[in-house]
Amino acid sequence: MRRISHPAFLVTIALLACFATRLRAQGPPYQTDDPVPVDFQHYEFYIFGAADGTPVEMDSLGPAFEFNWGAIPRVQLHAVLPFGVAAPLNRPVYLPSGTGPTEFGLLDMEIGAKIAIIKESKHVPQIGTFTMVELPAGNADKGLGVGTTWYKIPLWMQKNFGKWLVDGGAGETIIPQTGFHNFPYGGFLVKRQLSERLELGVEAFSHGAEGPAPPQIEASTMIDAGGYYHFKRNPNQQLLFCYGHSVAGQTENYAYLGLYWTWGKDKKDNQNPQNGSAFLGDANHPSTLR
Structure with a gap:
């Protein structure tokens, strides 16, 4: 399936992320990851x-299943x-894009590894990468996949x-496929914990053509x-819930x-492997559609 993911953020995000005790990380439901x-x-x-969705095509996921594992310290699979x-x-103004019947099926599968490079301290933000590999599981002829392995870095x-x-x-x-371009993407998110049960956030997210x-x-x-x-x-x-709309560039909804x-097992549970923890863990990013 096609993904969302823009250039103007490259400098702005790098500066803003250097501002701002530890809450749950984001990722889903936002497009900005962590x-x-x-x-x-x-x-x-x-x-x-x-x-x-754009005026060219509406893409949706569902049902979709995501699994993350803290395999080794500071590394998530x-x-x-x-x-x-x-x-x-099928709007004539966008021909030849956006034509064909509606299709449902398995989409391209995603695997990846999130690696913490620099740990957060009083004056330094946490920095890391979340490289993803998209495997060509979806039927590209039906618009359900790209038809080759592609990557997000x-x-x-x-x-x-x-x-x-x-x-x-x-x-x-990086998409090495005819009809697709490599493109930059970026985002910036501000989130606040309002109570023990509710957290809300707002993000700006941008991607290239x-x-x-x-x-x-x-x-x-x-x-x-x-x-x-x-x-x-x-x-x-x-x-988890989120809704967004474009404010510049091509019309788009998310x-x-x-x-x-x-x-999982906290240190205090090590002597009893049957005990689950009360861990309010860090979530990663969807990888949703982008």
């Missing part, structure tokens, strides 16, 4: 749906198994200020708002809704 891996011997699981819909809008930074968190970064998507084949034929900059609701009886289970679980 440099904080899942803690060692902890796990995350998402069931989610997401959508991204990541996988997404997505099903979804590619719905060309970003650098993310994060800083916490009490109940506030700022996160930003930028990267390059992705080529004539995907729906994102032009660059776009979006403003998204969303958050997390921690369930009262099980704070390790959360509802939405995400999902359920999230985290579990």
Whole structure:
């Protein structure tokens, strides 16, 4: 499936992320990701749906499944198994893009590794990378995949200020396929913990033109708002939600809704491997549609 992910952020994000005790990291439901891996011997699981639409085509994920594992200290392994819909809008003004029937099926699968390079300190943000490899599992002839392996190589930074968190970064998507272009992307997120159960955030996310084949034929900059609701009886289970719309460039909409679980073994549980922890862990990025 085509992905979203812009250049003007490269300098701005690098500066802003250097401003801003540690909250849960972001990633889903936002398009901006983070440099904080899942803690060692902890796990995350998402069931989610997401959508991204332009005047060329409406793409959606769902059901989609994401799993993250704190495999070794400061390293997270990541996988997404997505099903979804590619719905060309068949508008004559965009020909030859955006033509064909609506299709549903398995999309390109995603694997990756998030690595913490520099740990956050009083004056230095956490810095890390979250390289992803997109495997050609979807049917490219039906618009459900790219038809070749492609890559996302970003650098993310994060800083916490009490109940506030700022996160930003930028990267390059590399797609060695006819009809697709390599393109830059980047984002900046501000998030605040309002209570023990509710966190809200706003992000600016931008990407370059992705080529004539995907729906994102032009660059776009979006403003998204969303958050997390921690369930009262099980704070390790959360509802994630986000919606956004373009404010510059090509018209584009983004939405995400999902359920999230985290579990694992804290140091105090080492003597009893049957015990699950009460860990309110760090979540990564969707990798949703971008």
